[in-house]
Amino acid sequence: MSITTLALTAELPGLGESLTWSQLEAWAVAMREELPAAALAAALEDLQDRLIDQVCGRKWLPVRDLPAPFGCPGCGVMSDFARKGRRTRLRRFDTAAGVVHVQLANVGCRSCGRVFAPLLLLLDLSGKRRTDRLMIELAELASQMSFARAGAIAAAFGVPGSPGRAHAAVADLAPMLDGIGCADLPQAPTGADVVILDGTGMRASSRRLGVNCNIALGVTGRTGSRRRRQAGTVLLGLTLAQPWTTMADQLRGLHPPTVVVVDGEVAITALAESVWPDVPIQRCWWHLPRALRWALYADKAPHPWANAKRGELVALLRGVAREHLSHPQALAAYDAFCATVTAEGHHAAGELLAGARDQVFTCLRPEVRARLAHLGGPELGSGVLERVMRELNARTDIGGSRWSVEGLRDLITVQLARMTNHPAWTTLQQSIRPPNAIAFNITTAKFNAG
Structure with a gap:
């Protein structure tokens, strides 16, 4: 184990010479931006010199046939x-740690004549200018804010960041996450007790409405x-600018869940029924009243009456949860509400409520509640996924920007x-x-100690 010693010299004015705390803090910030990279560069050159002495002998006393911890890239x-x-x-x-400049030392293979830098070979840096750790840190920042902001924050901490570098980091990192959307890979999740299916629109491609x-x-x-309470989640499927049917290949390799939560969209429900025909489906309690309001709008129902019916459905669902009604009791209350809507001749709303009847109270089935007791109860809606999608929209909908499908x-x-x-x-x-x-150890010299 070798020891590398680095020295730091600073010329500090006295406290009585108009020295302020802001000046001291600015000095520390400047060291934070330059010192780590300088220390890394000095350590690399020291290690490189020792490596060359080890495989070639001293500078003025070369030795033949010394073993090396690396192989010639030409002949091995x-x-x-x-x-x-x-x-x-x-x-x-x-x-x-910042921008590091190193003067590389070359060696030559006496067998094939190949000349190369062993430092790059041992550290796997051949052909690289940006390290993998910088890539993942820039990409992590860029996934939470704009590329320009991510580059500015990185540069403020002494890291070589810019909008272009943050963008390139995301493009280079995404292919390395090969387990996402591929259920057959070893590192991909195998399933979950509750699966929530939903989608959101994003500004991408030349289409006015973007892509899903x-x-x-x-x-x-x-x-x-x-x-x-904080929900533990796993990403099971992801598609962009593709219909819901393309996600079937990602979901078929998973273990069947206890329940699937949908928002009522026909394509999503059809996907859940085709992939897991024996798994019960739960209709989201937030999307159902919203869909009822749109159905009543299509039926040209009076707006005050339609808004009142939406409020009644919300109160019914809340009352079912608050009063701990059983599955038959909840269905009876639901049927009574549906009768008040169909009595007015609103066909679209009636079809919506009739189609959701078998799914709206799946969460109250005794067998479902028993299997999901360890989660604190079954899911009533898609709120967990809605929060995730709002995070995605907050990142992608910046300044009305429009993405390419690949970049998004x-x-x-x-x-x-x-x-x-x-x-x-x-x-x-x-x-x-x-x-x-x-x-490593930071030593401060003390004079006249003792």
Whole structure:
């Protein structure tokens, strides 16, 4: 184990010489921006010098046939290398610690004559200017704010960031998250007790209405205090600018859930019935009153009466939950409400309520409640997924920007992987952000001590 010693010199004025706290803090911030990169560059050059001495011998006393911890990229030989000097141009690396400049030393293979830099070979930096850790940190910032803002924040902390670099980081990171949308891969989730299906529109392509982003989210548990429960979620399916039927291949490889929550859209319900024909479907309690209001609008019902009926349905659903009604009791109350709507001759609203009858109180079935007791009860709506989609819309709908489909797919892949702690994201984080294993010590010299 080698030891590298670095020295820091600072010329500080005295406290009586108009020195303020703001000046001291500005000095510390300037060191934060420059010191880590300078320390990394010095350590790399020190390690490089020791490596060259190890495989080639001392500068003025070369030794033949010394073994090396690397192989020649030309012929694969792992011994007998010669010094070939240093490159005159500094090699730049954009890292999470800042911009690092290193003067690379070359060696030559005596077997095939290949000249290369062993430092790049050992650290797997050949052909790279940006490190993987900087890529994932820029992409993580860019998934929460605009590319310009992400680049500005990174630059404020001494990290080489810009809008273009943040955009490129997202584009490079998304293909590495290969477990998203592929249920057959080893690191992909295998299923969840509750699956919520819903979609949202996004500004992409040349279409005026944009494209649909369809998501299948699984609820696996709840943690936290009673007043602040937090749902544990997994991303099970994701499609962009494609119909709901294309998600069937992603869902068929999953274990069947206990219940599927839908918003009432025909395509979503058809997907759930085709993939899991034996799994009960729960109609979202928030979407149903909203759909009733639109159906009454299509029936040209008077607006005050339609709004009152929507309020009655909301009160009915809340009363069912508050009074702990059984499944038959809830259906009886629901049928009585439906009769008041159909009596007025509103056909669209009547068909909507009749079609939702078998799904609206699935959450009250005893067998469903028993299987979901460990979650604190069954899901009544798609609120968990709605919050996720609002986060996506808040990121993508910035300044009326319009995305390409490919760029939008990369962004939402990174954002959903981060928000749901997808196994592909966790694995990538562990490999690129390992805990520090290099011990260091900061020593402050004390004069006249004792």
